Amino acid sequence: MKIAIIGGGSAGIRHKRILEYLGHEVSLVSKHRPKSKNVFAEIDDLKALSVFDFIIVSNETNKHEEAIVSIKERKFRGILLVEKPLNSSLELVAYSQFKDSFVGFNLRFHPGIIRLKKLVDSLPHEIVSVEMYYGNSTNNWRPDVLSHDSYSKSVTRGGGVLRDFCHEIDLAHWLFGYRRVDYANGTKVSDFMVDGEDLVNIVLGGAKKFKVLIHLNSLQKTPNRSITIRTTEIEYKLDLVNSTLKYRDKTEKFELGTDYSYQKMHEAIISEDKSKLASMKDGKVVDNIIKDVEALYKVSL
Numbered sequence: 244m245k246i247a248i249i250g251g252g253s254a255g256i257r258h259k260r261i262l263e264y265l266g267h268e269v270s271l272v273s274k275h276r277p278k279s280k281n282v283f284a285e286i287d288d289l290k291a292l293s294v295f296d297f298i299i300v301s302n303e304t305n306k307h308e309e310a311i312v313s314i315k316e317r318k319f320r321g322i323l324l325v326e327k328p329l330n331s332s333l334e335l336v337a338y339s340q341f342k343d344s345f346v347g348f349n350l351r352f353h354p355g356i357i358r359l360k361k362l363v364d365s366l367p368h369e370i371v372s373v374e375m376y377y378g379n380s381t382n383n384w385r386p387d388v389l390s391h392d393s394y395s396k397s398v399t400r401g402g403g404v405l406r407d408f409c410h411e412i413d414l415a416h417w418l419f420g421y422r423r424v425d426y427a428n429g430t431k432v433s434d435f436m437v438d439g440e441d442l443v444n445i446v447l448g449g450a451k452k453f454k455v456l457i458h459l460n461s462l463q464k465t466p467n468r469s470i471t472i473r474t475t476e477i478e479y480k481l482d483l484v485n486s487t488l489k490y491r492d493k494t495e496k497f498e499l500g501t502d503y504s505y506q507k508m509h510e511a512i513i514s515e516d517k518s519k520l521a522s523m524k525d526g527k528v529v530d531n532i533i534k535d536v537e538a539l540y541k542v543s544l
Contacts, residue, residue: 297323367476380463426444432462
């Protein structure tokens with residue numbers, strides 16, 4: 244495939260590395276990378292977009308919609324992937340010109356998540372509660388965070404923990420079908436943020452009696468990421484840092500590298516296996532939950 248990636252930050256470079264490893268020809272659009280045969284400063288510097296089979300939008304979150312509109316205007320009709328969150332006000336019909344379009348919620352491809360979903364879909368006991376926890380200092384996972392211009396520092400530029408760590412929101416919807424925000428609070432704790440939150444608590448409700456509690460913070464030096472499902476009989480705890488799932492007296496261990504879930508996502512897109520991919524409709528659900536959460540709290544600056 245011939246693939247173009249819009250955005251040369253940490254996500255864009257990861258996509259480039261994986262797709263080149265898989266044997267594809269990749270062009271990169273980034274103002275911050277040295278120009279070369281396949282590196283361009285602007286989308287307009289690319290040749291006719293019709294030569295590409297697949298385009299990935301992974302620039303700053305608040306510029307996603309602008310990039311999507313530009314790609315649409317240039318009559319691209321191949322496959323589109325937008326990094327999470329979608330962060331676009333465009334209606335779903337706007338994506339109908341593409342062969343396919345997806346949002347990059349790659350955590351759905353973590354083998355522990357896949358195993359947990361199979362368990363959730365066939366649980367013999369009623370769920371009592373679900374807790375999702377992700378705490379991780381941004382310094383640990385985004386190499387450019389120390390830059391004054393890092394967009395993670397600013398909600399107005401698409402950063403903030405709610406958008407940066409929105410995988411948990413997608414998983415709450417994908418695993419349990421939940422999208423109603425019953426409670427939320429968020430606050431600015433550290434000096435890292437220019438504006439916006441670095442700690443958020445959310446309670447989601449749905450058709451079942453149980454609630455999904457989500458805690459997100461970009462403050463912890465030692466990462467902690469887990470999903471705990473409590474039923475009337477059994478507790479299931481998926482530790483996404485150590486890749487283990489514990490329940491009863493069992494421990495299941497999952498072996499995977501840093502790029503595993505991203506590679507599996509790309510392999511699914513290329514093979515047209517849509518069973519785990521996040522659709523644009525899914526992306527809109529997450530965007531709407533983010534908006535509803537923000538409407539319920541005022542960040543303390």
